[in-house]
Structure formats: C-alpha cells, structure tokens
Amino acid sequence: MLLYIHIPFCGSKCGYCAFNSFVAEQDNFKPYIQALCADIEHTLCHLYPYSHISSIFFGGGTPNLLRSEHYETIFATLYKNAFLSKDCEITLEANVNYLNAQWCKDLVSLGANRLSIGIQSFDENKLAFLEREHSVCEITQCVENAYNGGFKNISCDLIINTPLDSRALISSEIAQAVALPLSHMSVYTLSIDEGSRFALESKRVTSSHNAKIIDSQIDEELSLWARECLKQSGFSQYEVSNYVKCDTNAQCKHNLGYWQGKEYLGCGAGAVGRVGRVRMRTYPNLKEYIKNPYYRLVEELSEADLRLERIMLGLRCIKGVDMSVFDDDNFLQPLIDEAKCHKKSYSGKTFLVANEFFLADEITSWILCRLGVKFV
Structure with a gap:
C-alpha cells in the first residue's frame, strides 16, 4: 500500500x-x-x-x-x-x-x-x-x-x-x-x-x-x-x-x-486515495478539511474504469501493462508486428511494454478503440 x-x-x-x-x-x-x-x-x-x-x-x-x-x-x-x-x-x-x-x-x-x-x-x-x-x-x-x-x-x-x-x-x-x-x-x-x-x-x-x-x-x-x-x-x-x-x-x-495500479491512501487537504474499486478524496478547502479531516467524497469505480487506468498508466513506464487485463490479447499482435510494443515476462507474469513512451497515449487510444472504449 x-x-x-x-x-x-x-x-x-x-x-x-x-x-x-x-x-x-x-x-x-x-x-x-x-x-x-x-x-x-x-x-x-x-x-x-x-x-x-x-x-x-x-x-x-x-x-x-x-x-x-x-x-x-x-x-x-x-x-x-x-x-x-x-x-x-x-x-x-x-x-x-x-x-x-x-x-x-x-x-x-x-x-x-x-x-x-x-x-x-x-x-x-x-x-x-x-x-x-x-x-x-x-x-x-x-x-x-x-x-x-x-x-x-x-x-x-x-x-x-x-x-x-x-x-x-x-x-x-x-x-x-x-x-x-x-x-x-x-x-x-x-x-x-x-x-x-x-x-x-x-x-x-x-x-x-x-x-x-x-x-x-x-x-x-x-x-x-x-x-x-x-x-x-x-x-x-x-x-x-x-x-x-x-x-x-x-x-x-x-x-x-x-503506474502499476497499486492501491494507495491519501491524507491531507484534497488528497486522493484508491482501495479496490473505491476512490476517495478529502475536502480540498483548507478550513473545511481542518474542521472535518475524516470526510471522504467516495466514487465507485467499475472494472472497466480500473482496466482503462492500468492500460493508460502502464504504457507510460518501463513496467508495462499486465496482460491479464485483456480477456483476449490476440488483437494486440499488430502492435508487436509494427514494433510499437513488445512483451516482457517477469515475476511469473507477462506484460505489454511500449517501445516509445512518448507514444503511450496514442497506443492506449488504439487499444481502447479496439476494445470499444472511447479514449478522452
């Protein structure tokens, strides 16, 4: 954590x-x-x-x-x-x-x-x-x-x-x-x-x-x-x-x-945390926070929300995206064939890694388009 x-x-x-x-x-x-x-x-x-x-x-x-x-x-x-x-x-x-x-x-x-x-x-x-x-x-x-x-x-x-x-x-x-x-x-x-x-x-x-x-x-x-x-x-x-x-x-x-999608806690004015499928935020206003530091605005995330975050953040860094987030990864083959990404295995898992981190958003958009998800 x-x-x-x-x-x-x-x-x-x-x-x-x-x-x-x-x-x-x-x-x-x-x-x-x-x-x-x-x-x-x-x-x-x-x-x-x-x-x-x-x-x-x-x-x-x-x-x-x-x-x-x-x-x-x-x-x-x-x-x-x-x-x-x-x-x-x-x-x-x-x-x-x-x-x-x-x-x-x-x-x-x-x-x-x-x-x-x-x-x-x-x-x-x-x-x-x-x-x-x-x-x-x-x-x-x-x-x-x-x-x-x-x-x-x-x-x-x-x-x-x-x-x-x-x-x-x-x-x-x-x-x-x-x-x-x-x-x-x-x-x-x-x-x-x-x-x-x-x-x-x-x-x-x-x-x-x-x-x-x-x-x-x-x-x-x-x-x-x-x-x-x-x-x-x-x-x-x-x-x-x-x-x-x-x-x-x-x-x-x-x-x-x-970037690896780990859970995190947030304390302090306007701090954000996420545990499981729940994202929480404290009061951003200083006086409101001091008055009630226990308050959390709660947002329920869907599995699709979490998958989007893991893809988007994972492709930005050297660790990559855990392939287990994809039900069927055959559609990713063009990214491998065109040298946009490569697969890497460690700790018993396989990850999709971008060959150029500066193209992470474009690769994410391509993936989400094929998954039928609109990328904003």
Whole structure:
C-alpha cells in the first residue's frame, strides 16, 4: 500500500500551478497538522487497519515550508499507527528557497530517505517566466545542503517547452543538473492546466504581444532532445517524464506504484486515495478539511474504469501493462508486428511494454478503440 500526504502551503503561487495549495496561511500550520495527524490515525487504524505501507510521499504545496518540529509530530503519528516495510521509501518534495542543511538532517533522522527538489530551470529568464522565487546561484547550494544533510537519493524537476526553450538551453540545463549529486530527474513539458493563473490569462488576454501564455502543444522535438542529452549523461528513461541514473536503483518506488495500479491512501487537504474499486478524496478547502479531516467524497469505480487506468498508466513506464487485463490479447499482435510494443515476462507474469513512451497515449487510444472504449 502507498500513502500520500498533502502539505498544501506555499510561499507564493506560480502561474502554471493548478495544485491544491494556499499562500500566506502560517496561522493554519498548527491546526492543519493536528487535523492531518487525526486523519492519518483514523485512516490507518480505523478505515484500513493492518495496511503495510511500502512508500510515503509528502507532496504539495511546499512541504519544506513546515519546520522540523512539525514533522516530528507527523512522523510520531505515522510510526505509532502504520506498519512500514523495512525498505519503505519516504519522499518529500522541496523548493530551493527554503531548503537548508539542518532541516535535511532533521528529516533524515526522522526516517525520510528521498528528496525531490523543484529546481525547474537553471536559466534566470526562464525562472522569471515560470514565476519561481529562487535564483540560479542558489540551486547548487540547495542541493549540497540536501546531500550534506544526509539525503543520498535526490531528484530534481525540470520544466521544458516554455517560449524560451531551445536545444541549446536544454543542453545547458541538463549539463548543470547532472553535475550535481542527483540520482533521478523528472523533465516535464509545461502545459496550461485548468485552475492555473496561466490558464486564466490565456482566456482573458487576446493580444499576443502582452500575453504571458504559451502554446499548450507539447513540443515532442524538445522532449526527444532532452532524453538524448540525459542518455549521453548516464540517465535512462523509465517513464514518459522520469529518468534514473544508470548506476543506481533510484526509480521512484511511490510513482511506480501508481503506474502499476497499486492501491494507495491519501491524507491531507484534497488528497486522493484508491482501495479496490473505491476512490476517495478529502475536502480540498483548507478550513473545511481542518474542521472535518475524516470526510471522504467516495466514487465507485467499475472494472472497466480500473482496466482503462492500468492500460493508460502502464504504457507510460518501463513496467508495462499486465496482460491479464485483456480477456483476449490476440488483437494486440499488430502492435508487436509494427514494433510499437513488445512483451516482457517477469515475476511469473507477462506484460505489454511500449517501445516509445512518448507514444503511450496514442497506443492506449488504439487499444481502447479496439476494445470499444472511447479514449478522452
């Protein structure tokens, strides 16, 4: 079982961000943590007792806005109520702005063993466009703080496909990233998501000369170029947007669990979980969540819903799709014959794996069309 814990606080809201986050809410830190700990205890002791947790992911928001003592309370609740596997992966997302060596030491001492840093870019103009608050010169010190603080499994996020991007810029950014003690990198193409300020601006502003918007079309050429740069630097792709250093075993266990269709629990404002055919979500509103952290909006999923998710997510990563989701897999043969996919066997099962992860959506659409399912 996976456990996701949402920390919804941010120092500022970036224009592209559509996540459930709140700015300038320091007065709510303490009541939120009290509610979160009550949520964790209720979830692990009453809703799903005896669940064995293989990974915990603190996402945001900006989890490193919370002080060490806040996490002491959260971890105490976790250790009291959860059955953690011996090799449990415990990840925290972090922003460059608020990361220091002492905070890292404290979190490692509590049991955290993986850090994902939102660097996003090594270019000052691009950082300004993305509305990130940190500067390029702060990045190296930030990663060194994390490494010297005890985190040996460190990931960073980079964003490409902004109006400022080019092959030369991507090459430079990846060269700077791989020079740091990173074992994992995520390279995301910037998209205009509903709920973000960029999305609102794109609707309101019609004159292109003063609009801070981007073309939401994914630039596949830049993604391919980023992958080539990473490959030359010793990183291999194991999911559409994720790369791991070749001499490490640093694939994100938590995200792999999602892509493999494993069950997961969610605690915190707006957190989502799925157990069996039931998907649950807490109140996304901060005050409503603090008032009632036990509330769950429940959605019943059909077997067809679950199969769609397993196909769509499985084709995005190196693990592939368990062939048992197909009643009859003969219709898949054209994908094999045309070298779009291949079959791979491990752990006594056979999986369908995409040969090109960037074509995962197209392959999924082809499969669902033949299954008579509309792909949205």
